[in-house]
Amino acid sequence: MNKETHTPLTTQDTPLAGRIALVAGATRGAGRALAVELGRSGATVYVTGRTTRERASEVGRTSETIEETAELVTAAGGTGIAVPTDHLDEERVRALVERIDHEQGRLDILVNDLWGGDHLLIGSVFGKKSWETPLADGLRILELGVRSHVITAALALPLLIRSDAPLHVEVTDGTAVSNRRYRENIYYDLAKSAPIRIAYGLGEELASYGGTAVAVTPGFLRSEQMLTHFGVTEESWRDAIAQEPTFAIAESPLFLARGVAALAADPDRAERWNGKSTSSGELGRVYGVRDADGSCPDAWAFIEDTVYGGKEGAAEDYR
Template identity: 80%
Template sequence: MTNEDMTIRNVDPTLPERPLAGRIALVAGATRGAGRAQAVELGRAGATVYVTGRTTRARASEVGRTTETIEETAELVDAAGGTGIAVPTDHLDEDQVRALAARIDAEHGRLDVLVNDLWGGEHLLVRSVFGKQSWETPLADGLRILELGVRSHVITAALLLPLLIRSDAPLHVEVTDGTARFNRRYRDNMYYDLAKNAPIRLAFGLAQELAPYGGTAVAVTPGFLRSEQMLAHFGVAEENWRDVVAHEPSFGISESPYYLARAVAALAADPDRADRWAGKSTSSGELARVYGVRDVDGSRPDAITYFEEVEFGGKEAPPEDYR
């Protein structure tokens, strides 16, 4: 299955057609992976989607990938039936984020959905986190992880929330790695643990602040994400990703970026989302069960439960039992 195939398939037949028509969304960090897919699926549901990131056709970010750009993401949103608007933005630069907010204000006067999917620190994990204690991580790299995974989220929330509360039903989505329950286990390194738990607390707190405005916030996580970078790491494409399973069995529970994206689009279209999810952290697998969403191959993987029960819990079961 090609990336084009993934972006033209319907989200789910049970959802009303274009339930987000007329809604204004921002996906911060939409260059690739789950951020790109969420932008596309929000657009497919009818939204106008501002997509931001640091990699453009003219300039690459520190991640070093030039094969995905925010302009391409905006075009995929358009192709899915939405309206994609690419705005190059470094979310660690307050002036750039203020300019983004001013543009959305001038063009629409409000924001309905804010997806905070900022990260871009994978290269630092390989270099300075995996297999290292925190004191073995170069301080500059550790602080950069916190900038990319925490400070960028705080800046974006602080400067976009004034637009979000003008909506009649504001939704703030924090994208991270792991649920609150899953992250009771130490995430291997102090810097990474902090970076991936902070968005969960952000969502918890912002749900309290948005409630008087008829809105809510929720933290979401993919399972084992089969992102463009992950596929490149294993030397496969979406069409043949199962070739990896022979030497990496846990890859059998992996999911495409569109799995979480379809679930988030369904959440955004749910009029009862505040009652269901306010301040909580949830996963693609849990959201998929609630909303009847499936991945691009028709499966419904639950990587979080697989890792809890099999990888960490000692249960003997193949990944296929959790798809």
């Protein structure tokens, strides 16, 4: 009888083995992919969010849960631990940090991917002046996109700095360069620019601890929610280009996740990235990672050149 053999995993395959990560906002989209890829690299990953198998958040989606994300982390080779958490609730966040402290004694990687405000954008925010935007919606966007990040960072950083190489990742929409352009509405602009400044400021504070703080952004993300918006699937996503031509440059959540996992394993990450903002496209070039289809899309360069710059160019030219 032939005995099946398996090639053992090496530290090269699992460069984050033994590392403890928290991905705040890991229910779906980039957060879920980030958690899974950190797990694939060997990390123990605490995944948080508001949608569980028993309860949905205000986003209103029940097809993705934090329990499922944790299972995907474990299936990828890591250890996934789901902890239902509303990151606007200080006591819940304190309890989360205390649990990680009790179970692990430290935190090495904090990924702040909190958002959950897309349902407020279409019709309520985009296309409206600040004074035309319902104030309650605008303030909710700031709570979801800024206050939640600040609460989580403030309460988790004392645990993070116990690590020998603390890494704080702020996930947002846009880089310091791209966000020099107004992001259509003042509330959205503030919500997506603040994480860039958070990373810059925390980079200053973490430097003396040998730490790194960096803001990262995907390009045009093919999240579950975006695919639903266009009425397509991951397999048929190109059908949405007829509705939105710039969707031709869209990328899967895996692309950013692979880039961040490579960054987390980079021994020179502080020198390269501390206090800076970067994109999935730049991480792909620096670390040689590719999207699921083997491409390396640079959505921000494509949009800057063709949408704002008026240049002729096909999306394939930017992959």
